[in-house]
Amino acid sequence: MTSTHSKARRAGFAAFVGTTIEWYDFYVYATAAALVFGPLFFPSGDRLAETAAAFATFAVAFLVRPLGGIIFGHIGDKLGRRTSLVITLLLMGAATVLVGCLPTYENIGILAPILLILLRAVQGLAVGGEWGGAVLMSVEHAPEKSKTFYGGFTQLGNPAGALLASGIFAIMSRVSDDFIMNGGWRIPFLLSIVLVGVGFWVRYRVEETPVFETKVEGRKQSMPLAFALRTNWRPILLGIGILPISTGGYYLATTFATAYATGEPIAISEQVILDAMTLASFVEFVVTLPVAWLGDKWGRKNVMYIGLVGSVLTFVPFLLLMPGRVEPLIFLFASLVRIAMSATYAPIAALLAQMFRPQSRYTSIALSYGVGAALWAGFSPWFATQLIAWTGSIWSVIAMFIGMAVIAGVCTRLAPQHSDEAPVTASFTARTDTTANRLP
Secondary structure (H helix, E strand, O other): OHHHHHHHHHHHHHHHHHHHHHHHHHHHHHHHHHHHHHHHHOOOOOHHHHHHHHHHHHHHHHHHHHHHHHHHHHHHHHOOHHHHHHHHHHHHHHHHHHHHOOOOHHHHOOHHHHHHHHHHHHHHHHHHHHHHHHHHHHHOOOOHHHHHHHHHHHHHHHHHHHHHHHHHHHHHOOOOOOOHHHHHOHHHHHOHHHHHHHHHHHHHOOOOOHHHHHHHOOOOOOOHHHHHHHHOHHHHHHHHHHOHHHHHHHHHHHHHHHHHHHOOOOOOOHHHHHHHHHHHHHHHHHHHHHHHHHHHHHOHHHHHHHHHHHHHHHHHHHHHOHHHOOHHHHHHHHHHHHHHHHHHHOOHHHHHHOOOOHHHHHHHHHHHHHHHHHHHHOOHHHHHHHHHHHHOOOHHHHHHHHHHHHHHHHHHHHOOOOOOOOOOOOOOOOOOOOOOOOOO
């Protein structure tokens, strides 16, 4: 058992480092989209229209994520989780560095946003295959009773990446009022090359997962996608339905909230909102593993329910207090929202992984998460911006958020949970994991 935990810790650390770098790359783009990409790549003189256009390119990555899930899920189910993860890391790093080298609209005209969109699509392909593989690397190495905790290492990469991304922008905002706009925005993208080198070294040293070697090796499907759609279609749909708050709600509380707070008529300074988001990322980073640990103690579904209710109860006042510009409250609720959302995100790794059969698990989880992220996260900031333009009221965004939480709660309730200790048969009659599936 000691050896099992030792391997699980190494796999968890590798998943954490890799996903931190992947999410750093992803959130650097998200932050830049909220702050500078509108006027630099889509100049129109209308701040709301520029922001909406920038968020549309942000959505491109989510649209291609399912394709990335299919491609790298196939590689992961056929050749192994580690092989797929090394490729996704290098692909994401290359795309991010190239974004930092792009000329703007002022320099090359319409070609600038076209290249930006293409590189964003490459980021989407990479992260579409990254998350599912990192989840399986940590969860499949973990003992049965600790899968939610070790899966939390993968989830820890999200706030760590967000912390690095918002932190470096917050530091740059102190240099001068226009430093970020006048070329400073390129620095976080170019730094990615260093992080990718570290991540490659860490990830390449991790062993393949025991589930792949014992339950998938020798039973590989010629077409994992066909097998997944034939046998896992119901949990794939439920997995998509679990994700509205874990993915879309997260971007509403970060990317959309940043644009909403710094735009007209509220016009909170960029430095204030970036500092608040940086602190919130740090708070989420601190609470993610304890919340994942509670998922093994209380049941991962129960933790999800708590997170969904808490997300609504904190997100609503967070938006409503923005016009008052009371900075201590903005800092407080930015962090409270992220604490609540960590309870919808920390258990997701184990919850989704254990919904699927080992033979096509990589493809299934990547497809479920990729489609869910495209549907919920890819369009949430853009759609929320449009809702305000159409209705003139932030309450339309609040109503959307509540509806997303209800959908997530229902699908969580219906989600099946399999055990990796159960024998693999032709029909894969899985044993129920009572700890994971403990319901109120």
